[in-house]
Amino acid sequence: MLKTVSKTFKPIVVTSGEPAGIGPELCLQLAMRAWPVPLVVLGDRDLLASRARMLGRDIGGLNILHLPLVAPAIAGQPNVANAHYVLQLLDRALAGCVAGEFSAMVTAPVHKGIINDAGIAFTGHTEYLAEHTGTPRVVMLLAGAGLRVALATTHLALKDVPTAITQASLESTLRILHHDLQGKFGIVQPRILVAGLNPHAGEDGHMGREEIDVIIPVLNRLRAEGMQLVGPLPADTLFTKSVLAGSDAQLAMYHDQGLAVLKYAAFDEGINVTLGLPIIRTSVDHGTALDLAGTGKASANSLFAAVDAAIDMTERRI
């Protein structure tokens, strides 16, 4: 179903990601659907054309913004020589978003290992975009199957999680989440569920003190400003239907607290949104799947969902 969108809608740019991965062929599938806004696929035109030929397709329906590869890309075999190309895709998309040429960017997966092998420090899209927009703090939000799960900590060893969650970091995370739920998702008065860190959310300090020492004081302070925050809630029942009812987002304290549920519920339709950036950025929630590259078997559901979310957020942006 086509949505009506204002005529001033700038295109959404989709970075095709690691050239040896599934990103380029997922982008080809974007041509299969009629989108309510123009999409621009950023990548090497010849790469997209050759991947299309492998799969018996063509690139006729795609609007491609060409950036040349450094070295030829073979499906399934990432090449350090192309690490700079992968980052140039991000730089170009970001510059276009900042300049108002694009309304949002959607990213296909990159291969962190190969970028690091090229001698470039890179921990992920989220951190890269934060650094290149001068954003001191961003929040990772994963969405799908009606859930919007934000993370207080991301790819951190579990041992380091309790120490990493301070009153200052948690307050900042909640402010970004609240602000972007209003500004990018158009939710006027968002209701956010906040998980505890410990079993039974600490049960009054019997199973850990972080709830009492860190989480509860922050929630009280922000509630006094009018935020609707529920918690700290025991994490094991937070994601059950009756507790989720009426909530707009859920804040998990660590990666697996939030992602185990999402990965199961949303399966291949989950997406990743970076909150706190001055631009709109959504992403697939899967990797480069090198073993599937060139086979045409990879599902584009997550990419489609990421584009849908970028469109929604652009429409609702305040």
Add this chain to the structure above:
Amino acid sequence: MTTTQQERPAVGIVIGDPAGIGPEVIAKAWLKGQLHAACRPVLIGSAAVMERALGFIGKTATINVLTNPATVPAGIADRVDTLDILDTGRMNGEALPLGEDTVVGGRVSAEWLDEADQLARSGQFAATVMGPISTGSMKMAGTLDKVISVTPGESYLLLVSGPLRVAHLTDHMALRDVCDIISQDLVALTLRKLDAVMREWGIPKPRIVVAGLNPHAMGREDSEQIAPAIAQVRAEGIDATGPMSPDTVFRQCIEGRFDIVLAMYHDQGHIAIKTWGFSGNSAIILGPPYTHLSVAHGTAFDIVGKNIADHTMMQSAIITGAYLAAGRGFPSEK
């Protein structure tokens, strides 16, 4: 199908807090008539409380009261229409509490649990099933320490929810302390216990998958403690796999590629179990020398006596206990 005594083990069912829904869901489960095909059930509790529960659910049944533990299980009627109950008079002279925490409720819950434990240890029960207790009542009575608890390395909580079965390496422990306790020895010891108990339950070569501790199972403990423990027990012939990424490991079990997941900490396993909420939940404590289960719901004081409490979790816990104690494996979900 004929069933032998061996296949129908005596199972002790503690009725739980007398003020909660335990008695009525147990009465319902009993009179549905499916328990006796799997076991010879015996209640431990108060006959007066069960009489009242029958009234709540609008049923009549004979109550066969045994007052002497030595007559269990020989003295039971072993019939669907007769509730067999061991009542040693712990509630005599007490008003029956209803829908609230009470000292008497906390006291008798602990005393009944203790009676069931002694009978199981002396071999009169092959399994015990604990009806819902109230930690509030037990705190008031000072008996909370009587509940069989979990100590890493000695005892483990295993949750069952349909096809998903999750054993926990640690239970009620602050997350900060979990990482320090995880060692190759503890994981290997746990895997051996899990493998042995699953074999006793009738799963000949249990397929165990171990969840990692860190995101994507790519942290220090995963590679330095958990992975070597798995390699160690594999060399001993145990079918253990992992460590697997904690955000995808549970799906592997649900889809039938493994018989059980070993989770590293409370919320890792509990989130999976409670979120996917398959029917037939029960909790098993590994540690006592007999099969000990508890029902996965609470006392639900707000709906006591209204004949709306669902008996299926209780029924499933009893039948699961009976199957495992008889070495018949987990009952397949209908």
